Amino acid sequence: MDRQVECITRDGGFTLTFFAMASPCEVLIDTLDKRLAMLIGQKVAAEAWRIEDKYSRYQTTSVCGQLNTNAGTRCPIDEETYLLLQFAEQCYQLSDGLFDITSGVLRRAWHFDCSDNIPTEQQIAKWLPLVGWQRVSFDRHGFTMAKNMEIDFGGIGKEYAVDKAMDIVQSIIKQQTEAVMPVLINFGGDLAVNGPRNSDQAWQVGVEHPSLTEQSVMMVSIRYGAIATSGDANRYLLKNGVRYSHVLDVKTGWPVKNPPKSITVAAPKCIQAGLLATLALLRGSQASEYLSEQEIKHWVID
Amino acid sequence: MQLSKRRDVKALLTTATCALLGGAQASATESSSEQWQFDTAVLFYSESERVSAVEAIVAGQKSFANDQRLNVKLTIDSLTGASANGAVAQPNAQTFTRPSGNGQYHIKADKTPLDDTFKDTRVQLTGQWTQPLFNDYTWSVGGNLSKEYDYLSLSVNSNLARDFNKKNTTVSAGFSYAFDQIEPEGGLAKPFTTMAVDSFGTPEFDDAFAQIRDGSTEDKNTLDLLFGLTQVINRNTIVQLNYSYSDVSGYLTDPFKVISVVDQHGMSQRAIYENRPDTRTKHAFFGQVKTHFNNTILDASYRFMTDDWQIDSHTLDMRYRISLNNGHFVEPHVRYYTQSAAEFYQPFIQDDAMALDYLSADYRIGEMDAFTVGIKYGLPMSSGDSLSFRLEYYRQTPKNNGTEAIGALKDVELYEPVDAIIAQVSYSF
Amino acid sequence: MKNKNLLFTATCFALLLSGCSSLGVEPWERDILAKKEMALTASPIDAALDDHIYFSKEASSGGKSFGGGGCGCN
Numbered sequence: 001m002d003r004q005v006e007c008i009t010r011d012g013g014f015t016l017t018f019f020a021m022a023s024p025c026e027v028l029i030d031t032l033d034k035r036l037a038m039l040i041g042q043k044v045a046a047e048a049w050r051i052e053d054k055y056s057r058y059q060t061t062s063v064c065g066q067l068n069t070n071a072g073t074r075c076p077i078d079e080e081t082y083l084l085l086q087f088a089e090q091c092y093q094l095s096d097g098l099f100d101i102t103s104g105v106l107r108r109a110w111h112f113d114c115s116d117n118i119p120t121e122q123q124i125a126k127w128l129p130l131v132g133w134q135r136v137s138f139d140r141h142g143f144t145m146a147k148n149m150e151i152d153f154g155g156i157g158k159e160y161a162v163d164k165a166m167d168i169v170q171s172i173i174k175q176q177t178e179a180v181m182p183v184l185i186n187f188g189g190d191l192a193v194n195g196p197r198n199s200d201q202a203w204q205v206g207v208e209h210p211s212l213t214e215q216s217v218m219m220v221s222i223r224y225g226a227i228a229t230s231g232d233a234n235r236y237l238l239k240n241g242v243r244y245s246h247v248l249d250v251k252t253g254w255p256v257k258n259p260p261k262s263i264t265v266a267a268p269k270c271i272q273a274g275l276l277a278t279l280a281l282l283r284g285s286q287a288s289e290y291l292s293e294q295e296i297k298h299w300v301i302d
Numbered sequence: 303m304q305l306s307k308r309r310d311v312k313a314l315l316t317t318a319t320c321a322l323l324g325g326a327q328a329s330a331t332e333s334s335s336e337q338w339q340f341d342t343a344v345l346f347y348s349e350s351e352r353v354s355a356v357e358a359i360v361a362g363q364k365s366f367a368n369d370q371r372l373n374v375k376l377t378i379d380s381l382t383g384a385s386a387n388g389a390v391a392q393p394n395a396q397t398f399t400r401p402s403g404n405g406q407y408h409i410k411a412d413k414t415p416l417d418d419t420f421k422d423t424r425v426q427l428t429g430q431w432t433q434p435l436f437n438d439y440t441w442s443v444g445g446n447l448s449k450e451y452d453y454l455s456l457s458v459n460s461n462l463a464r465d466f467n468k469k470n471t472t473v474s475a476g477f478s479y480a481f482d483q484i485e486p487e488g489g490l491a492k493p494f495t496t497m498a499v500d501s502f503g504t505p506e507f508d509d510a511f512a513q514i515r516d517g518s519t520e521d522k523n524t525l526d527l528l529f530g531l532t533q534v535i536n537r538n539t540i541v542q543l544n545y546s547y548s549d550v551s552g553y554l555t556d557p558f559k560v561i562s563v564v565d566q567h568g569m570s571q572r573a574i575y576e577n578r579p580d581t582r583t584k585h586a587f588f589g590q591v592k593t594h595f596n597n598t599i600l601d602a603s604y605r606f607m608t609d610d611w612q613i614d615s616h617t618l619d620m621r622y623r624i625s626l627n628n629g630h631f632v633e634p635h636v637r638y639y640t641q642s643a644a645e646f647y648q649p650f651i652q653d654d655a656m657a658l659d660y661l662s663a664d665y666r667i668g669e670m671d672a673f674t675v676g677i678k679y680g681l682p683m684s685s686g687d688s689l690s691f692r693l694e695y696y697r698q699t700p701k702n703n704g705t706e707a708i709g710a711l712k713d714v715e716l717y718e719p720v721d722a723i724i725a726q727v728s729y730s731f
Numbered sequence: 732m733k734n735k736n737l738l739f740t741a742t743c744f745a746l747l748l749s750g751c752s753s754l755g756v757e758p759w760e761r762d763i764l765a766k767k768e769m770a771l772t773a774s775p776i777d778a779a780l781d782d783h784i785y786f787s788k789e790a791s792s793g794g795k796s797f798g799g800g801g802c803g804c805n
Contacts, residue, residue: 012757031762083322090318094311163323178597178625179762198761199469200369269319276315294312343776347784357783359776375779459797470755478797526797532771534755537763542771546793588794590771594763601773605794615791623768631768641790667790678777692777698788724784728776 005045007038012198016041020048021056021158023188027169030182030197040172044165044185051161055084055153057104064153072147082140084153084160091156091275092133098282099275102145103250104152105130110255112246116239124253131250159190159228159274166192166226166270192226192270207264207299218264220299226270230277231262231301247281258285266297338364343728350721353383353420370433373444377426384416388559388663389573390650391415391714398573399499401558402488403511406502414718417558424450438465442476455482461528470534480524482552489515490557493577494661497560514575522552538594548584561663562650568709571653576662578646584609599623613667615641629682635694637674643667643703649716652708665717669703672696676724687731694724772796 008015013030014037027044029037055064067075077085091099105127109119136145145151153160165185173181173194182197186205193203202221207229220227237244244255259281267273276296280287291298341361348354357379364372387398396409400419409415430444440463448455461476484490488511491497495514501507530544560573590603605617616639623633644667646660676694683689700717707716756764763769772778772795786792 012760032760087318087322090314090321094314094318160322167323178766180765181762198765200765268316269323271322272315272319276311279311296312341776343780345780357780359779361776361779377779377783379783457797467755468757476797526793528793528797534761534764536754537756537760540764540769540771542795544794548793584791584793586791586794590795592769592771594766594769599768603795605791607791607794611790613790615789617791617794623773639785639789639791644790666788670789672789690774696784696788720788726777726780728774 003045003049005038005041007034007041009034013037014041016044018045018048020045021052021161021187023158025185025187027165028184028186028203031179033177036172036176036181039176040169040183043168043172047165047168048161048187051157051164054080055157057150057152057154064151067143067145068150071145071149074142074144076141077138077143079140081143082138084156085138085143087271088151088153088156089133095279095282097133098250099155099279100131100133100250101151101153101155102133102136102149103131103248104150104154105148106248106250106253109253110237110244110246110248112236112244115237118237118239118244128253131253155278156271156274158187159226159269159271162187162190162192162226162270166194170194190226190228190270190274191222193222193224196223207262218299218301220264220266222266225266225268226273227264227266228270228274228277229262229264230274230281231260245281247278249282256282256284259283260287260300260302262301263287263291264299265291338362339730341728341730343726345724345726348723349383351384352416352720353381353385355379355381368434370431373428373430373432375426375428377428377448378424379426380423382421384418385420385558386665386718387415387417387573388561388576388665389415390562390564390570390663390711390716391718392570393710393713396570397499398560399497399502399511400488401486401491403498403508404488406499412714414715422450422452424448424453435462438469439463440465446480452486453482453484455480457481457524459526463530472530472532474528474530474532476528476530478524478526478528480526482522482524483519484521484553484557485519486557489518490520491575492516493555494574497573497575499573520553520557522550522554524548524550540592542588542590544586544588546584546586546588548582548586550582550584552580554578554580554582556662556664559662559664561648561661563653564650564708564711565653566708568707568711570650574661576664577660578644578662579611579660582609582611597625611667612645613641613643615639631680633678633680635674635676635678637672639670639672639674641670643669647703649702649705650711665698665700668717669701670698671701672698674724685731687729689730690728692724692726692728696722696724698722 005016005018008017013028014034016027016037018025025048027041029040031037053059054062056062057064057068059065060069063081088101109123109127111117130149138144162185169183182195184193184203185191189207191205196202202223205220205222206217207220236246245259247256247259249256263277263280265273265277267276276291280291283290288300343359345357357377359375359377361373361375391412391414394411396415397406398415398417399406400417407418426448428444428446430442432440432442435441442461444459446457457478457480459476459478461474463472463474465472492514498507498510498514527547528544530542532540532542534540555576555578559576561576562570563572563574564570584607586605586607588603588605592599592601601621603619607615619637621633621635623631625631644662647662647668649663651661674694674696676692678690678692680688680690698720702717767773782792
């Protein structure tokens with residue numbers, strides 16, 4: 001995919017689009033200053049591609065690829081990677097082990113291609129021992145995990161990129177103009193805004209919930225903070241009328257029972273929203289209740 | 303147990319996010335919408351040789367979902383010093399009795415008589431609730447309570463605004479109703495009676511003082527109506543036009559003010575208590591233009607007020623905010639004010655004057671010019687707070703409204719200017 | 732004289748109202764007007780303090796808002 005930023009002029013500002021992290025990305029900037037809009041678009045895209053290159057598990061040259069390739073030995077890590085691992089560690093702790101960035105290997109057993117191809121217990125049992133954050137050790141300078149284990153930042157990478165990009169946008173605005181400049185960053189449905197639009201208007205965002213039978217778009221309005229969506233979209237299996245979600249319980253290796261098709265969560269930061277959405281899905285049919293109990297604003301599609 | 307543990311998730315996640323993205327930024331997004339925001343200020347007001355005051359304000363604002371907003375404000379001020387009692391200066395020394403009857407004060411020759419007993423502390427609490435009502439409507443309701451030793455004021459207000467033309471035009475209408483009560487120490491003086499001065503400290507004085515007292519409390523009611531039009535002109539300019547109507551009824555006299563009765567040589571014979579009409583109707587027209595230039599903002603306003611006491615006033619006010627580096631700014635301010643005298647204003651009256659219904663020598667309703675020059679300097683603080691300083695000089699120049707000074711009064715200052723310094727420090731967080 | 736003043740002002744209001752529809756900006760052109768310092772009362776605290784001072788020192792008050800008042804100021 002070409003790494004290019006397109007600039008579209010629309011009423012009230014500009015929409016910059018590009019492709020990163022396997023998703024269409026856009027930046028909406030309400031300003032009349034095209035030069036500044038282009039600059040912001042370029043910087044946001046550059047940050048998205050930087051994070052993609054650094055943490056994609058598909059690129060063997062990425063930090064993530066290197067850590068996986070060299071599993072079994074201690075690998076040096078930089079500060080940013082340390083902070084991300086630290087964050088993953090805290091998410092593991094506060095989810096009682098449900099959120100585990102070493103669970104990616106289970107995808108070797110589960111292929112969520114909408115077929116009826118359910119793996120056998122033996123197939124799952126083969127991979128399950130390779131899952132377990134408790135068998136990872138790291139400090140500020142190095143990271144070690146057991147041989148054949150894998151880590152995957154897929155569950156937090158896109159949301160992290162949204163937050164990092166928004167920080168960059170805010171510092172550019174601060175440097176370049178005195179004016180209020182409303183910006184929305186949307187990386188494939190995970191998004192953040194820097195405040196309400198002009199006249200104190202909320203942003204209206206369409207959250208897509210593609211499924212086999214319907215293409216529905218739910219409108220969500222947001223003034224501050226971020227929203228992220230987690231759901232099984234086109235990633236599930238269907239056998240004998242039972243729908244197997246792509247959300248796996250890392251303790252059993254089997255899908256969580258009856259999670260909502262999709263859940264959208266609002267939080268101050270995109271990475272928080274994303275994680276809360278994931279944690280809610282892991283609660284299966286209790287997803288919405290779990291978020292309501294904590295007074296977290298969310299939208300559910302069952 | 304389960305519930306409290308789940309609640310922890312949110313807090314733990316916030317901590318983890320702060321560590322990952324940096325603390326200040328991670329919490330900044332929500333603060334602007336959900337948290338209380340406070341403006342605080344301390345102001346010193348000091349007139350040379352007269353009143354000085356300290357006033358402190360804490361104002362809080364909280365926004366809620368659906369654009370609702372709550373504003374609360376606490377004001378405490380303390381006033382001490384001397385205030386003109388209305389009498390004229392004389393070539394000889396003069397003695398006056400304090401309004402409470404509990405003492406006397408002596409004024410040197412050629413000095414404007416000032417009553418130095420003013421000492422008061424005021425506490426004021428205001429609250430205002432603002433919310434959208436239907437599409438394009440904003441509704442606001444509020445109340446105010448102010449209490450000082452001898453004065454109580456209560457008011458309620460409400461305002462409805464409607465946006466037109468893509469929110470470029472806003473039309474509003476509002477009212478305020480206030481009830482005020484005064485209860486001065488020592489009671490209220492009967493209008494036109496002569497201040498008891500002689501034989502102070504004797505039973506004769508006490509009798510004379512009691513004779514001229516008339517009750518202990520008086521009220522007044524104020525109804526204000528305010529109609530406004532706000533118009534966005536272009537990307538840089540916004541204009542506001544207001545008409546306001548005010549109807550005050552009740553006790554409008556100042557019980558602390560007197561007027562000198564002089565003979566044909568201009569020599570004071572006695573001081574009599576003033577009397578004002580018990581109604582006053584005011585109309586005010588106000589216009590404001592605010593324009594943003596490259597690095598500066600010009601804020602100019604004009605007000606014309608006219609009332610049935612025959613007072614007309616014009617007020618011109620200009621502020622020019624200049625942005626400096628790093629978010630600092632400097633804002634010069636000038637204000638010019640001029641008013642004509644109330645029809646019953648007289649700096650003094652002659653012995654043989656005809657009986658009048660109303661009379662006051664309070665320079666504040668006499669002919670007067672005033673101007674203010676000031677400067678404000680503001681700077682942002684590291685945590686998003688802001689700090690500002692303001693220093694202003696205010697000068698009032700009372701003027702002769704056409705009364706010819708007679709005899710000794712030609713040699714004294716009947717219209718003494720008042721100079722004041724205003725200094726203020728504000729902090730917002 | 733008074734009535735003329737009133738009439739003149741009323742005419743200004745009417746003219747302005749009718750001219751309003753051609754004035755103004757699109758919602759996305761509000762970036763400058765949205766700045767805090769461009770609010771009509773950019774510093775409510777200063778305004779409240781000034782209202783109080785001038786209410787107690789001059790014969791006029793208000794006009795912009797329900798300003799001043801609430802004290803037996805001398």
